[in-house]
Amino acid sequence: MPTRRRGSWTSSRRPPGVRHPHAARSLHAAQPPQRSRPSAEARARAEPGLPTMTCVDMIFWYVMAAVAVVLLVAAVTIVVGRRNAVPPAPVTPELAPAEEPTGTPAEPVEAPADAGAALETPEPPASRLTRLRRRLSASNNPFARGLLGLLSADRLDAEAWEDLEATLITSDLGVGPTDELITGLRRELAVDGASDPDRARKVLRTELLTLVGTEADRSLRVTGADGLPGVVLVVGVNGTGKTTTIGKLARVLVAEGHSVVLAAADTFRAAAADQLQTWGSRVGVPVVRGPEGGDPASVAFDAVERGIAEGVDVVVVDTAGRLHTKTGLMDELGKIKRVIERKAPVTEVLLVIDATTGQNGLAQARVFAEVVDVTGIVLSKLDGSAKGGIVVPVQRELGVPVKLIGLGEGPDDLAPFEAEGFVDALLAES
Known part of the structure; x- marks a missing residue:
């Protein structure tokens, strides 16, 4: 068994920088222990009377403060609006002393009639016929222009008859009525290829009246029988x-x-x-x-x-x-x-x-x-x-x-x- 020397098992010499273990313990014992700085949560637990506010708590209270401000503004607005909506109390004027009647009572005044409710008076049908005839004769109607062009011609040749026929068909007179009208005019007007405008007008009027019809009943049946409308x-x-x-x-x-x-x-x-x-x-x-x-x-x-x-x-x-x-x-x-x-x-x-x-x-x-x-x-x-x-x-x-x-x-x-x-x-x- 090796002989233990003082301070070591093998040698009394130690490497530089290495202290004796007992010396280290003595140093630690001589110096007081170092305490770390407590955290905020530790301080809060140590001091219960002083709570610490976190970020979440701060956001919550900011939101609650904003809501309170909004509610306060809304309440003020409602109160002011109701105050403005309430009409002022009517002021009762002082009544003058009643006068004694001195004559006959005044007649009641009727309310003026509403101008918008005034009814229109339609124009009688008889008086509007003349106006409508004048408007029709003055209209730019190819049907009328074609007929008047025929009457103004001094001579009716084949080309004039063809133009008249085309004008009548274009005016929706129809092929059949157009043929009838042209045939009747040719029969009555053709005398050696010449035409008399005055006679042509009379003949044309007769032929047109035949086509339009003068015997038809054009009255409106608007009255019923046995008291019915x-x-x-x-x-x-x-x-x-x-x-x-x-x-x-x-x-x-x-x-x-x-x-x-x-x-x-x-x-x-x-x-x-x-x-x-x-x-x-x-x-x-x-x-x-x-x-x-x-x-x-x-x-x-x-x-x-x-x-x-x-x-x-x-x-x-x-x-x-x-x-x-x-x-x-x-x-x-x-x-x-x-x-x-x-x-x-x-x-x-x-x-x-x-x-x-x-x-x-x-x-x-x-x-x-x-x-x-x-x-x-x-x-x-x-x-x-x-x-x-x-x-x-x-x-x-x-x-x-x-x-x-x-x-x-x-x-x-x-x-x-x-x-x-x-x-x-x-x-x-x-």
């Missing part, structure tokens, strides 16, 4: 001016002394009922209307019921602008007529045709005639139209006369159609 059903496609024509027709009837009720059975177009309401209010005519998209037959039925209850003379029924290619809507039109006739007979079925549509208007007339028994035609927009010749073929196609014509946008620019007045307007000197 007459019912006028107005049909036509969109764009023909149907609703406007109904408004003008109401003015014609009022001017003739009839009492009228209008039925806004065009429930598929919201503006139609409003438009009809405006027309009726101008002349004091009531309008029966239903909800948008409602049953048109129900509206027509209600209007006839009201007409019977109030004892009116005429009920005029507006219908939707049905295209002649839509079979379902055309069937609906037949339903309206059948429902109306449960209460009162339909005395007139007026078909409104835009004079500018020409032969297309004739196609419309054919289909409408198959659904309802059309009894009369209304030609709208006849002024300045190149399609004035449509009067003849549409009458021949349906076998019913043109009864009303529209020659302008004014409220009284609708008048009864007169064959002689129409022809004379075409042949008038411009």
